[in-house]
Amino acid sequence: MDTILRGLDYGMISSLLxxxxxxxxxxxxxxxxxxxxxxxxxxxxxxTFPEELVPRLGELxxxxxxxxxxxxxxxxxxxxxxxxxxxxxxxxxxxRSFVSVQTSLVMYPIWAFGSDEQKRRxxxxxxxxxxxxxxxxTEPDAGSDPGAxxxxxSRTTDGWVLSGAKMWITNGTIAHLAIVWARDDQGEVQGFIxxxxxxxxSAPKMVGKLSLRAxxxxxxxxxxxxxxxxxxxxxxxxxxxxxxxxxxxRYSVAWGVIGAAMACYETALRYAGERIQFxxxxxxFQLSQRKLVWMVTEITKAQLLAVQLGRLxxxxxxxxxxxxxxxxxxxxxxxxxxxxxxxxxxxxGIIDEYPVMRHLMNLESVYTYEGTHEMHTLIVGEDLxxxxxxx
Amino acid sequence: MKICVLIKxxxxxxxxxxxxxxxSWVEEDKLVFTANESDSYALEEALLLKEAHGGEVIACTLxxxxxxxxxxxxxxxxxxxxxxxxxxxFNNLDCNGLAKVFAKVLEKEHCDLIxxxxxxxxxxxxxxxxxxxxxxxxxxxxxxxxxxxxxxxxKVKQELEGGWFRQVETSLPALLTIQSGINKPRYASxxxxxxxxxxxxRELSATDLGVPATELAPMQTLQRxxxxxxxxxxxxxxxxxxxxxxxxxxxLANEAKVL
Ligand SMILES: Cc1cc2nc3c(=O)[nH]c(=O)nc-3n(C[C@H](O)[C@H](O)[C@H](O)COP(=O)(O)OP(=O)(O)OC[C@H]3O[C@@H](n4cnc5c(N)ncnc54)[C@H](O)[C@@H]3O)c2cc1C
Ligand SMILES: Cc1cc2nc3c(=O)[nH]c(=O)nc-3n(C[C@H](O)[C@H](O)[C@H](O)COP(=O)(O)OP(=O)(O)OC[C@H]3O[C@@H](n4cnc5c(N)ncnc54)[C@H](O)[C@@H]3O)c2cc1C
Numbered sequence: 229m230d231t232i233l234r235g236l237d238y239g240m241i242s243s244l245l246x247x248x249x250x251x252x253x254x255x256x257x258x259x260x261x262x263x264x265x266x267x268x269x270x271x272x273x274x275x276t277f278p279e280e281l282v283p284r285l286g287e288l289x290x291x292x293x294x295x296x297x298x299x300x301x302x303x304x305x306x307x308x309x310x311x312x313x314x315x316x317x318x319x320x321x322x323x324r325s326f327v328s329v330q331t332s333l334v335m336y337p338i339w340a341f342g343s344d345e346q347k348r349r350x351x352x353x354x355x356x357x358x359x360x361x362x363x364x365x366t367e368p369d370a371g372s373d374p375g376a377x378x379x380x381x382s383r384t385t386d387g388w389v390l391s392g393a394k395m396w397i398t399n400g401t402i403a404h405l406a407i408v409w410a411r412d413d414q415g416e417v418q419g420f421i422x423x424x425x426x427x428x429x430s431a432p433k434m435v436g437k438l439s440l441r442a443x444x445x446x447x448x449x450x451x452x453x454x455x456x457x458x459x460x461x462x463x464x465x466x467x468x469x470x471x472x473x474x475x476x477x478r479y480s481v482a483w484g485v486i487g488a489a490m491a492c493y494e495t496a497l498r499y500a501g502e503r504i505q506f507x508x509x510x511x512x513f514q515l516s517q518r519k520l521v522w523m524v525t526e527i528t529k530a531q532l533l534a535v536q537l538g539r540l541x542x543x544x545x546x547x548x549x550x551x552x553x554x555x556x557x558x559x560x561x562x563x564x565x566x567x568x569x570x571x572x573x574x575x576x577g578i579i580d581e582y583p584v585m586r587h588l589m590n591l592e593s594v595y596t597y598e599g600t601h602e603m604h605t606l607i608v609g610e611d612l613x614x615x616x617x618x619x
Numbered sequence: 620m621k622i623c624v625l626i627k628x629x630x631x632x633x634x635x636x637x638x639x640x641x642x643s644w645v646e647e648d649k650l651v652f653t654a655n656e657s658d659s660y661a662l663e664e665a666l667l668l669k670e671a672h673g674g675e676v677i678a679c680t681l682x683x684x685x686x687x688x689x690x691x692x693x694x695x696x697x698x699x700x701x702x703x704x705x706x707x708x709f710n711n712l713d714c715n716g717l718a719k720v721f722a723k724v725l726e727k728e729h730c731d732l733i734x735x736x737x738x739x740x741x742x743x744x745x746x747x748x749x750x751x752x753x754x755x756x757x758x759x760x761x762x763x764x765x766x767x768x769x770x771x772x773x774k775v776k777q778e779l780e781g782g783w784f785r786q787v788e789t790s791l792p793a794l795l796t797i798q799s800g801i802n803k804p805r806y807a808s809x810x811x812x813x814x815x816x817x818x819x820x821r822e823l824s825a826t827d828l829g830v831p832a833t834e835l836a837p838m839q840t841l842q843r844x845x846x847x848x849x850x851x852x853x854x855x856x857x858x859x860x861x862x863x864x865x866x867x868x869x870x871l872a873n874e875a876k877v878l
Contacts, residue, residue, distance in 0.1 A: 231688055234651075248812050251695060255807045289809030302809035312809075 236490050239528040244535050245307065252308045256315035259288060264319035269580050271442040275435065277322065278442065279402060286357030290316070290327055292335040299339065299347060300355025307538035310483035314534075318487030321590035322443035324480070329398045330354060332476035334361030337407050337419055340472065341463035346421065350405065362403040362431075364394035364422075364448045365470050371396075372603050372618075374409070375467055379450060381410040381418055387456040388412075390420060393449055396597070400431040400446025407461075408448065409470050419461035419469055428453040439593040475548045478598045479541065482554040483534045485562035485594060486527060488587045492562075492569035493523040495584055499573050510572070519568040526561040533557065549611040556604035563591040620674035620768070622665040623730045625721060625748075626658040626693060628686035629741040642843045654689040657736030661797040663804040664766060665734050666697045672768055675699045677728065681709055681720060690820055695807035700819040708825045713837040714746040720835070721747070722754035723828040732773070733794040737762055748796040759794040760787050764801050 231250045232242040234257045242250060263284060271278050285291050294309050295301030304312070309331075317324035335354050338346055353359035370376040379392025390410055400406065406422045406429075422429055428451040433444055461469070497520055500511035510516050537554050540546040566588035570577035578585050595601050603618070610616045630636070631651040639646055654662075665676045678693035680686050681704035690701035704720060712720065725733060733752075738745035745761070752759035764784070765776035772790050778798055779785060807815075825832065856863045872878040 247691065248816065251691065251807065251812050251815070252809065255695075255812065259806050287808065288806055289811075293809045297810065302813050304809055304813065308809075 236493060236524070236527065238524050239531060241528075241531045241535060245311075249305070249308045249311055252304070253311040253315060255288070256290070256312050257318070259284070260315055260319040260323075264316075264323060265583075268320045268323075268442060269583075269586070271322075272320070272580065272586050273441075275437065275441045277326070277399075277402065277444045281323070282326075282357040282360065284357075285327065286355065289355075291330050291357055292351065292355040294331065295335060295339055295351065295355070299335075299351035301351075305538070306479070306541035307535060309480070310534055310538045313480040313484040314487035314490075316487065317484035318491045320442050320586065321484065321488060321594055322440050324484040324487070325398055325440065325443050328477045328480040328484070329363055330361055332480055333363035333473050334405070334407055336473050336476050337363075337461055337464065337469065338421070341419060341461040341469055343458075343462050345458065346461070350421070359404045360399055360402050362397050362399040362406045362446070362448075363470075363473065364397050364400070364406050364408040365474075366396045367393060368395050372600055374470065377409065377411060377417070379408065379410040381412045381420065381455075383413055384454070387454060388420065388460065390422065390450045390453045390455055393447060395447050396434070397431070397446050397448050398597075399444055400448055401433040401444050403431065406431070406448055407473075408450065416465060417467045417469065419464040420455050421459040421461070422448075422450070422453060422455060423459070426453050426455065437593075439589045439591075441589070471548075474598060475551050478551050478555040479537065479546075481594060481598050482537060482551065482558045485558050485591065486530050486534060488591060488594075489523065489527050489530070489562040489565040492566045492584050492587050493520070493527060495582055496520065496523070496569035496572040499576070499582075503574070516572060519572055523565045523568055526565065530558045530561050549608055552599065552604040552607040555598060556601055556608070559591065559594050560601060563588070563595055566591055620668060620672050620732065621677070621728070621730045622668060622674065622732045622734060623677040623679055623725060623728060624658070624662045624665045624693070624698070625733070625735045625751075626662060626678055626680050626689045627655045627736070627739045627741075628652045628680065628682055628689045629655045629739055632656070632740065638844050638846070642845060643841070644844055652685060652688070654692060655736050655739050655741075657738065657740075657797055657799045658689075659736075659804045660799050660801050661734040661736050661795075662693055662696065662698065663802045664797055665732075666805070667802060668732070668766065668768065669697075674731075677702060677730070679721070679724065680704065681712075681717060683710075687820070691815055692807065694815040694818045694820065695811040696805055697811060698818075701821070703820060703822045704828075705822055706825040708832050708835060711837055711840075712835060713839040714744055714750055715838055716835040717747045718750035718754050720825075720828065720830055721751050723830050724823065725751070725755060729792075731791050733757070733792070735794065735796045737796045737798050745796070748794060752794040755794070757792055757794050758789045759796070760789060761796045762798050763795045764798050766795070766801075 233253055267278055289302045293302045293304040296303050313324050316327055338350050354361055365374050367377050382389045404424050408420045408422045409417055412418050430449045431446045433446050500516050501509050503510045533554050569584045570588055606618045631653045634650045637646040669676050676698045677700055678690050678698040679702040680689050687703055690703055694701055735748035749759055760775050760777055762778040763775045764778050767774040772788055774788050777785050777787050856866045
């Protein structure tokens with residue numbers, strides 16, 4: 229097959245991919261080049277999310293693409309889905325975050341733990357972008373340790389009452405529904421679909437972020453919010469349920485950040501070839517070449533790891549510990565690539581005329597959300613030694 | 620409505636072109652290939668017509684193995700089936716030969732409409748469409764910027780020189796060559812990509828079509844490919860203003876002959 233990936237493919241990863249997978253990459257890249265890159269810098273400056281792109285994401289099938297067609301998906305394989313995330317994050321982590329949240333943190337729990345009625349009502353609307361969702365797990369006092377959550381769900385005669393506060397919730401303010409995790413009277417974690425407009429529910433936007441500025445991050449305030457029993461996710465029992473959602477989302481992060489790294493590398497390579505100092509392109513200096521080589525080496529390794537992750541996922545053989553390992557490694561390498569690219573651009577590295585500083589800032593969030601780098605170290609550490617260093 | 624769109628695979632507009640040592644063509648191994656721009660608009664126009672009036676869209680290309688890709692893209696975007704014309708003997712066709720081969724296929728398809736791009740971005744001849752119409756004895760309109768289906772016919776807007784347009788009505792079947800910018804070509808949706816594999820992509824050789832090589836012998840051959848040689852030169856006139864004016868008047872009158 230002579231069809232190859234667009235852009236950086238030093239390791240000839242194309243040879244590991246099917247025609248459809250490569251076509252998904254091409255199309256997503258064209259879309260990002262034409263419709264995301266021209267607008268993203270302004271959104272980043274203004275701390276606004278490009279909401280105008282949501283219907284386009286829906287039309288192209290980018291929301292919930294992995295689910296079957298009856299629920300508005302495209303039945304996409306894991307590797308194709310990974311490549312989609314890579315291309316979106318090559319645009320901006322905010323866009324990939326939106327798609328990850330919608331697909332893995334909102335549609336996934338409804339698909340995996342929801343009733344038929346909930347699936348019919350919400351999945352097609354979420355897939356088309358007509359409904360936007362968010363996922364509320366983190367709280368002011370429960371981040372890496374979600375088990376410490378304080379949000380409560382009390383049983384009433386005909387339903388539930390939710391009280392508490394969630395923080396750092398992507399899409400919160402623009403969401404039509406929130407998947408909210410809370411402890412019931414018996415102390416078990418349950419999941420609820422809390423709809424915009426429910427009494428006592430509000431989602432103020434958090435401002436002043438210096439990272440993921442083109443993504444909306446919000447608090448979810450739940451002041452004795454009545455929630456009908458029909459909005460409880462019947463199949464979700466205990467903390468394992470939200471953690472399963474996070475494994476799905478982490479998978480998309482492990483792929484997505486490769487795109488951010490590629491954007492930084494591509495920018496640095498072009499810049500280093502054109503920037504003349506001491507009578508030569510700075511790409512001619514050994515120190516610059518070392519940086520470029522480091523980036524391509526790490527990106528290539530990350531790509532291989534991601535493809536392997538995807539193939540295992542397609543065979544239902546992917547362990548969450550390997551997802552943790554890949555999230556940890558790939559975000560770290562992308563963050564380092566962004567730093568090196570920033571250095572190579574000199575003073576131009578700090579200005580938003582180039583995408584590098586934006587990616588560098590974004591990757592600080594990605595390093596922390598979906599399980600911090602340290603927590604993933606401890607998850608893999610526990611798996612290797614049989615000894616938990618955090619529990 | 621049955622519509623066939625002819626799509627050619629050409630080097631991407633951003634490609635760096637290097638001429639082969641023997642000046643026969645450009646080096647192809649490092650090029651990225653893509654669907655010809657105006658052909659993409661033609662495909663979109665066909666898909667829009669099908670969505671509005673029903674029917675079938677067939678994508679057709681002729682070229683080396685790699686050009687199969689433009690058909691897969693077309694199928695992903697919504698074409699119903701594709702025809703790939705591929706044969707050693709098709710390698711050096713001129714416009715006349717291309718029109719003859721396409722005619723062989725299309726005379727059996729009985730399409731209501733054949734859409735081509737205005738011209739191929741690599742060779743830029745803009746000839747295959749009209750010549751194919753001739754082969755098939757069909758009316759044709761070139762440089763089309765708008766289409767409207769009438770009862771039994773078609774009303775199109777045609778771009779002329781110098782910012783002029785005209786309305787043309789034609790009976791069907793007909794052939795149009797489509798100008799870039801007529802619509803907004805879509806991206807393949809993920810569902811479209813997943814459905815692509817299940818669609819028919821038929822490959823036909825010269826033998827399948829029954830075109831004898833003798834009929835395809837080129838009447839036109841490419842002599843040489845080269846980078847344009849600079850023939851213009853900037854001249855700086857020097858001296859006092861009066862002298863410069865005198866020199867300028869002399870040049871305008873005697874060299875440029877505009878005075
Ligand atoms: C932009 C953004 C968007 C987000 N979106 C969402 C969302 O949509 N939904 C949602 O629920 N959450 C979301 N989050 C929250 C995110 O998941 C948390 O920030 C993350 O889980 C870390 O929690 P924390 O910030 O409270 O840090 P903490 O848990 O307080 O951690 C602080 C530091 O301590 C370290 N640490 C903690 N425990 C240990 C330990 N046992 N051993 C060693 N080190 C440890 C951490 O690694 C970290 O370095 C988002 C965060 C950001 C920044
Ligand atoms: C916020 C800010 C404020 C500033 N204020 C001032 C100011 O007040 N006055 C002023 O005069 N300047 C100022 N500067 C400019 C600053 O001093 C320059 O940015 C700095 O000297 C680097 O130059 P450059 O940005 O052109 O990068 P370049 O010189 O183009 O360097 C680009 C990259 O190539 C590397 N490189 C260059 N040459 C070599 C080599 N031979 N071998 C290996 N690597 C090489 C560099 O280390 C860097 O990584 C400011 C810059 C910033 C960002």
